[in-house]
Amino acid sequence: MLIVNFKFKNCGHAAQRKMKNNFLSTRTLRNLSLISLTTLALSSCEKTESTPAQPYDDGVFVINAGNFFDNNGTLSLVSRNSKTASTDIFLKENNRSIAGGITDYSEVDEKGIILVDNSTDGKDVIEIVNARTFKSIASIKGEIDNPRKVVKVSTDKAYITCWDVFNTDYTYKQGFVAVLDLVSNKIIKKIPVDSGAEDIIVLGNLAYVGNVNAQPTMKVIDTQKDEVKESIEIGSSPNNFVLDAANKIWMTTGNAIILFNPTTKTIEAKLKAGTNDKKSPNSLTISKDKKTLYCTYNFYDAADSYKLKGEISAVDIATGISKTFINRTFSSVAFDSKSDIIYTSLIPSYKQAGYVFRYQASGTLIDSVKTEVAPSGFYFK
16 A cells, blocks of 8 residues: 655645645545445446346246156146246256156255156166256266155255165165265265155254155154154154144144144144045145145045045144045145145146146135146245
8 A cells, every 4th residue: 555645844824724625635536436436346246146037936846757667757837827837847958858757856055956766776866956047967876766855954965765776576675865965966875764765854953754664653863963863653654744833743644644743752633534534645735824734635436446536635723624625636735835826736647748736725726737747746936
């Protein structure tokens, strides 16, 4: 920094004041100029940091499982104010298809995680994309088998439940939870859990893991240590986890819906799956105000040539009273809290495109949107 010493010796007082005032004026102008330049620079920085909207910043992702042996799973994007879907967005953005069925999709810190289940053992993949542009970041191959669900643990870590490969008689082996490091984009550990590991939910520093293999336990993982902390007796095949307003976990077990309190580790409520014992609850979701549960019930009616039948029931959490909400068979139901709309999926067959039906919270049908093969779940942005 240049330092200049100004001396006013040999000048009269008036001259000194004049020179000093001129100097102050010059310094003031210089400071104002610096302030202007700084403001301009900051403004420029703000404009640089403000990134434009990207095509996948908003909307509803439809997880299309595809036909298992055709390995043709896809992801569609449905705008909340559109009646058409943008199909196979991964192919559109990466010029290649996903080679397998899709079992789940979720996002962590602007990274999208796609679970790909190929019909050939050893070819299952975890595709990681930029969640805003859907451009590929990484493909993790040969690390997992039969991936089921993915959940965020922290900004740089996710858990993935896996069945592993089947035994020769097609029974389940012991399942595991794969720990995905999103800094290196690698699987860094596999945590053994019950066979048929399926749904998973994270609450605080604990992850609760269910299954679909009639195991009566729910495994609890310490997410800081990445290891099983305990096993809790809960009922056959605990699955389809949702949190209510009190951070208690609703789930399906057998042909019932139960409420589990993670603080006391007790079951606080148990609701029947409607009045028909043939019905088993499938997909479970909760309303925006956390006061109503919605659940799909599907079954093959032996009294009617084994036709597939079903409905969506609404359960009042306060009273436990269940009623038929939509009298139609759907493969899944989910509640979009952003629009207060209920989304359901319909699979006509595994060889043709399926449909998404949207309903108001009152149960009134809004519209339907054609998607791709076997729509089976949703991710809301």
